[in-house]
Amino acid sequence: MSDHELRVNKIRNGTVIDHITAGQALNVLAILGVDAHSxxxxxxAMNVPSDRLGTKDIVKVEGRELSQDEVDVLSLIxxxxxxxxxxxxxxxxxxxxxxxxxxxxxxxxxxxxxxxxADEPVDSRFDxxxxxxxxxxxxxxxxxxIADHIxxx
Amino acid sequence: MDHDHIISAKQLSRGDIETVLDHAAxxxxxxxxxxxxxxNALLGLCFFEPSTRTKMSFTAAxxxxxxxxxxxxxxxxxxxxxxxxxxxxxxVVQGYADALVxxxxxxxxxxxASEYVDVPLINGGDGAGQHPTQxxxxxxxxxxxxxxxxxxxxxxxxxxxxxxxxxxxxxxxxVDARQHFISPESLKLPRSVRYDLHEEGASIREHTDLxxxxxxxxxxxxxxxxxxxxxxxxxxxxxxGQYQIDAATLEAGxxxxxxxxxxxxxxxxxxxxxxxxxxxxFQQAHNGVPVRMALLDLLLGESR
Numbered sequence: 001m002s003d004h005e006l007r008v009n010k011i012r013n014g015t016v017i018d019h020i021t022a023g024q025a026l027n028v029l030a031i032l033g034v035d036a037h038s039x040x041x042x043x044x045a046m047n048v049p050s051d052r053l054g055t056k057d058i059v060k061v062e063g064r065e066l067s068q069d070e071v072d073v074l075s076l077i078x079x080x081x082x083x084x085x086x087x088x089x090x091x092x093x094x095x096x097x098x099x100x101x102x103x104x105x106x107x108x109x110x111x112x113x114x115x116x117x118a119d120e121p122v123d124s125r126f127d128x129x130x131x132x133x134x135x136x137x138x139x140x141x142x143x144x145x146i147a148d149h150i151x152x153x
Numbered sequence: 154m155d156h157d158h159i160i161s162a163k164q165l166s167r168g169d170i171e172t173v174l175d176h177a178a179x180x181x182x183x184x185x186x187x188x189x190x191x192x193n194a195l196l197g198l199c200f201f202e203p204s205t206r207t208k209m210s211f212t213a214a215x216x217x218x219x220x221x222x223x224x225x226x227x228x229x230x231x232x233x234x235x236x237x238x239x240x241x242x243x244x245v246v247q248g249y250a251d252a253l254v255x256x257x258x259x260x261x262x263x264x265x266a267s268e269y270v271d272v273p274l275i276n277g278g279d280g281a282g283q284h285p286t287q288x289x290x291x292x293x294x295x296x297x298x299x300x301x302x303x304x305x306x307x308x309x310x311x312x313x314x315x316x317x318x319x320x321x322x323x324x325x326x327x328v329d330a331r332q333h334f335i336s337p338e339s340l341k342l343p344r345s346v347r348y349d350l351h352e353e354g355a356s357i358r359e360h361t362d363l364x365x366x367x368x369x370x371x372x373x374x375x376x377x378x379x380x381x382x383x384x385x386x387x388x389x390x391x392x393x394g395q396y397q398i399d400a401a402t403l404e405a406g407x408x409x410x411x412x413x414x415x416x417x418x419x420x421x422x423x424x425x426x427x428x429x430x431x432x433x434x435f436q437q438a439h440n441g442v443p444v445r446m447a448l449l450d451l452l453l454g455e456s457r
Contacts, residue, residue: 113280120240122240139260140260
């Protein structure tokens with residue numbers, strides 16, 4: 001893997017999200033709300049060979065640690081991801097994501113008749129199923145394309 | 154029954170259902186004994202969509218117990234036209250009433266509204282979601298006519314958007330009914346309902362044709378296929394025509410078949426069935442009053 005390390009510099013402080021399902025790196029950025037205008041230094045590697053996954057994506061974000069909400073949604077689209085918190089070039093914490101029981105406020109319900117999509121003071125809320133998520137208000141089940149419903153804010 | 158609000162048929166256990174139906178039977182048997190049971194109680198009606206049966210039978214139910222209604226009126230004449238949110242509307246109206254009935258076009262609206270009120274809130278229909286009080290009166294009618302033991306029921310028509318169907322299907326699993334769902338491919342049960350029925354271990358079969366299952370049925374529950382669900386008139390006519398029944402259709406069914414419909418019907422049940430012993434849909438509509446009396450009594454009894 002040394003050639004990849006040459007390609008992607010080590011970060012000083014921030015988060016390395018490794019073992020992302022190949023092809024999901026840009027959705028991970030959407031979850032984190034980082035883009036060209038948000039200011040963080042980003043490194044994105046896609047389709048990197050991986051012993052565990054075959055291929056994987058990697059995202060490194062300088063100067064940013066993830067919130068629990070962000071980790072929860074990450075787990076839905078990249079269940080095998082590992083999160084490395086880096087301080088002064090050292091990995092100080094390393095953990096795998098865990099699927100939460102529910103996800104609040106981060107995804108929007110695809111049912112346009114759902115009350116959570118109306119102009120009401122209510123956060124979206126999804127129960128996490130074995131193979132998808134389910135809106136706690138209108139019961140709509142989403143199995144595929146969960147990342148398409150990230151409420152980018 | 155230990156519920157603050159009635160939001161979905163899914164929250165009702167077999168015990169809850171039997172409690173409401175037994176209580177409704179008492180109300181139906183001796184309405185005079187209930188005449189002052191909730192004197193001065195006020196029921197708030199928040200109907201954001203048109204309703205005849207649900208609204209009138211809730212009104213009749215509370216008045217039969219000595220209470221009255223405070224009615225938001227039509228959406229056009231209310232502060233909703235000024236942009237007020239549903240959350241604000243119910244928070245205001247709860248101060249005027251001892252319980253609320255909400256009908257709203259958005260799915261999940263009753264659940265959200267219930268999070269903003271301290272008085273009991275009853276879902277009177279939320280979009281294509283749930284309509285639990287219709288389910289209770291449906292179950293009352295089924296129990297009266299066919300009983301719950303070894304029950305086989307066919308539910309036919311618009312199973313995708315019909316909220317009465319979604320509520321009823323959940324509740325029927327609590328009485329271990331065999332459920333046959335008969336609809337065009339495009340109007341089959343939604344994934345979320347099938348998921349729940351599967352999780353609950355329900356006995357369900359899906360069909361596109363009534364003929365094959367009609368002889369097995371104790372109850373045939375017919376719903377309206379709505380014109381607006383189809384892209385063009387011809388397609389609608391072709392499909393809807395296959396799911397209409399008349400007295401001749403029912404000759405292939407058992408003699409003691411019970412035919413139900415949440416109403417309003419358009420032409421899915423021919424008028425030649427109305428005067429037969431099969432027809433129970435007007436009785437079903439009338440049962441809305443004692444069932445809603447019973448439900449209100451159970452909810453208000455705890456809160457007042």
